[in-house]
Amino acid sequence: MxxxxxxxxxxxxxxxxxxxxxxxxxxxxxxxxxxxxxxxxxxxxxxxxxxxxxxxxxxxxxxxxxxxxxxxxxxxxxxxALGPATVALGVSLYRNRHLVRRDALPIAAALLVGAPVACLSVIGLATLCGLDAGIVAALAPKSVTVSIALGIAEQIRADPGLTAVFAISTGVTGAIIVTPLMNALRIKDFAARGFAAGLASHGIGTARAFLVNDAAGAFAGLAMALNAVLTALIAAPLMKLLGL
Amino acid sequence: MLLGLFLLLFCQLIGEAAARALGLPVPGPVIGVLLLLSALFVRNRLVRGRDDETVADDRQGAVGEAADGLLRHLGLLFVPAGVGIAQSYQALDGQLIAVAAALVGSTVITLIVTVATFRLVARRLHKDGRP
Structure with a gap:
C-alpha cells in the first residue's frame, strides 16, 4: 500500500x-x-x-x-427524471379525478384566467423593464414545469438555457412567497391555495404545497399539469399575436 | 417498480415521437401525460371487472409506485438545471434586476389572480360555506 x-x-x-x-x-x-x-x-x-x-x-x-x-x-x-416525473402527473391527476370533478368549474376558471395571466403579466412587466425580446421570450413560459417550458421555448425560439433558469427561479420564488401571501390574503381553502401554487410555480411550488397540506399538494400537481398543457397550446399563438 | 418506470418512459417516448412525427404544437411529455391518463381510465374499467381487487384500494399498480417514487422527491429533479443559473448570469449581462423584478412581480400577480378566480367561482357554486 x-x-x-x-x-x-x-x-x-x-x-x-x-x-x-x-x-x-x-x-x-x-x-x-x-x-x-x-x-x-x-x-x-x-x-x-x-x-x-x-x-x-x-x-x-x-x-x-x-x-x-x-x-x-x-x-x-x-x-x-424530470421527463418521466412529468408523465407521472397523469397518475396524480387520475387519483384526484373525484376532487377535480367536484371543483371542475373553479378549476377551469382559475386555469383559463391564470395561464394567460402568468404569460402576459411577465411579458408586460419585462417589456416595461426594457428587457430585450430574447429575454422576454425566454420569460414567457416561466410558470411551466421545466421539461415542458423547454418544449415551448423550442416553439417560440427562445434560448433553452435562459428558459430553464427562469422557470426554476419562478418555481423557487412561488414556493417561498405562496404561504405568507395566502396567509396575508386570509385564504384558508387549501384546494385554491394549492392550485395557485402549482399554476404559478409548477413542480417546485407543488413540492412546497405537499409539505403544507395533502389536498393542496394534489391541487398543485393538477394545476401544474393543466397549466403545462394550456400554456403549451397558447404560448406560440400569443407571442405571434403580440408580434414577439 | 421497473415495469412502472418502463410505462412512464414508454408514454414519454410515444409522446415525443408523436409530437415530432405529426408536427403537433404540444410538447411530447404533455402527450405522455394524456396517454397515461387515458390508459389509467381503461385500466380502471378492467380492474372494476375483477373481484380480487377493490377500486378504492387501487394505487395504480406498478406505474403508481414509480410515480410516487418520482413525485416524492420532485424538488430534487430541478437542482441540476438550477445549478446552471450561475452560467446564465453572463447571458443576462446586467439585466438581472429587471429580470428579477418582472419575474417576482408576475409570480405574485399570477398567484393572486389564480386564487381569487378559484375562490370566486367556488363561492358562487357552493354557498354552503366551504372555508
Missing amino acids: TSPTPERFFELWVFLSTNPLLWLTVTIGVFLAAQRLAALARFNPLVNPVLLSIIAIVIVLRLTETDYRTYFEGAQFVHF
Missing part, C-alpha cells in the same frame, strides 16, 4: 472530479441535507430545499473550479 501523499490525493481528485459518480452523489446528498435543514426550520418557506441545494452546489463548484458541463455529466441522471 502506498502512503497518502498530496500527489496521490491530487490524482484521486482528478479521477473523481471528472467522473459522473461524484457529482451525482453530491447532488443527491446535498438535497437530502437541505431537506433535513428545511425540516429543522419547521418548513419555514424561506428555507427552501431546492434553493439551498442550488446555492450549496454552486459554491462547491466554484471552490473546486469545476465547470458546469463536468457537473452536469453526473447530475444529468437526476435531470433526466
Whole structure:
C-alpha cells in the first residue's frame, strides 16, 4: 500500500472530479441535507430545499473550479427524471379525478384566467423593464414545469438555457412567497391555495404545497399539469399575436 | 417498480415521437401525460371487472409506485438545471434586476389572480360555506 501523499490525493481528485459518480452523489446528498435543514426550520418557506441545494452546489463548484458541463455529466441522471416525473402527473391527476370533478368549474376558471395571466403579466412587466425580446421570450413560459417550458421555448425560439433558469427561479420564488401571501390574503381553502401554487410555480411550488397540506399538494400537481398543457397550446399563438 | 418506470418512459417516448412525427404544437411529455391518463381510465374499467381487487384500494399498480417514487422527491429533479443559473448570469449581462423584478412581480400577480378566480367561482357554486 502506498502512503497518502498530496500527489496521490491530487490524482484521486482528478479521477473523481471528472467522473459522473461524484457529482451525482453530491447532488443527491446535498438535497437530502437541505431537506433535513428545511425540516429543522419547521418548513419555514424561506428555507427552501431546492434553493439551498442550488446555492450549496454552486459554491462547491466554484471552490473546486469545476465547470458546469463536468457537473452536469453526473447530475444529468437526476435531470433526466424530470421527463418521466412529468408523465407521472397523469397518475396524480387520475387519483384526484373525484376532487377535480367536484371543483371542475373553479378549476377551469382559475386555469383559463391564470395561464394567460402568468404569460402576459411577465411579458408586460419585462417589456416595461426594457428587457430585450430574447429575454422576454425566454420569460414567457416561466410558470411551466421545466421539461415542458423547454418544449415551448423550442416553439417560440427562445434560448433553452435562459428558459430553464427562469422557470426554476419562478418555481423557487412561488414556493417561498405562496404561504405568507395566502396567509396575508386570509385564504384558508387549501384546494385554491394549492392550485395557485402549482399554476404559478409548477413542480417546485407543488413540492412546497405537499409539505403544507395533502389536498393542496394534489391541487398543485393538477394545476401544474393543466397549466403545462394550456400554456403549451397558447404560448406560440400569443407571442405571434403580440408580434414577439 | 421497473415495469412502472418502463410505462412512464414508454408514454414519454410515444409522446415525443408523436409530437415530432405529426408536427403537433404540444410538447411530447404533455402527450405522455394524456396517454397515461387515458390508459389509467381503461385500466380502471378492467380492474372494476375483477373481484380480487377493490377500486378504492387501487394505487395504480406498478406505474403508481414509480410515480410516487418520482413525485416524492420532485424538488430534487430541478437542482441540476438550477445549478446552471450561475452560467446564465453572463447571458443576462446586467439585466438581472429587471429580470428579477418582472419575474417576482408576475409570480405574485399570477398567484393572486389564480386564487381569487378559484375562490370566486367556488363561492358562487357552493354557498354552503366551504372555508
